Amino acid sequence: MIEFYPQIKFVHILCVILSGSLFTLRGVLMLLRSRFTNHVALRMLSYAIDTTLLTAALMLITLLHQYPFVQAWLTVKVLFLVLYIVLGVLALKRGRTRRAQVTSFVAALLVYAFIISVAMAHNPWGVFARFLT
Numbered sequence: 595m596i597e598f599y600p601q602i603k604f605v606h607i608l609c610v611i612l613s614g615s616l617f618t619l620r621g622v623l624m625l626l627r628s629r630f631t632n633h634v635a636l637r638m639l640s641y642a643i644d645t646t647l648l649t650a651a652l653m654l655i656t657l658l659h660q661y662p663f664v665q666a667w668l669t670v671k672v673l674f675l676v677l678y679i680v681l682g683v684l685a686l687k688r689g690r691t692r693r694a695q696v697t698s699f700v701a702a703l704l705v706y707a708f709i710i711s712v713a714m715a716h717n718p719w720g721v722f723a724r725f726l727t
């Protein structure tokens with residue numbers, strides 16, 4: 595199985611790009627007050643991409659024998675992923691006011707970018723690591 599590690603990582607990263615792009619598209623539709631923001635086709639595509647992303651993530655940690663709540667950078671990824679999901683739901687669906695929706699959308703994008711920096715640095719501080727060492 596380990597021989598497929600590069601391919602699985604490729605699928606993980608591809609899904610990261612697709613997931614972020616689709617969320618951005620839906621966020622822009624929300625800003626434009628489009629009725630397609632939560633269209634069933636976009637929601638289904640989103641579930642499919644995110645399920646593939648997380649399945650690939652589970653395969654990677656199993657192959658690496660590095661797990662969240664053991665490795666700090668993976669713990670941060672999981673915790674910030676939860677925050678990203680909450681902010682995403684507020685931005686696209688549950689935000690009560692326009693201001694709450696827009697703020698949640700921008701915050702979700704920042705959290706997503708931070709998770710990517712944590713992944714690339716293998717460091718729980720991600721992009722901020724260079725200022726702390």
Ligand code: HEM
Nearest residue numbers: 603607610651652654655668671672675706709710713714
């Ligand atoms: C919580 C679920 C997740 C887990 C357990 C997980 C786990 C992993 C693992 C084990 C790797 C391989 C690291 C390596 O080969 O050195 C990886 C790579 C990566 N992950 Fe995730 N991931 C998760 C979610 C995410 C999310 C939501 C994003 C984006 C926001 C993301 C972005 C990345 C990126 C960009 C890489 C490539 C880093 C590099 O350049 O080596 N991951 N992830």
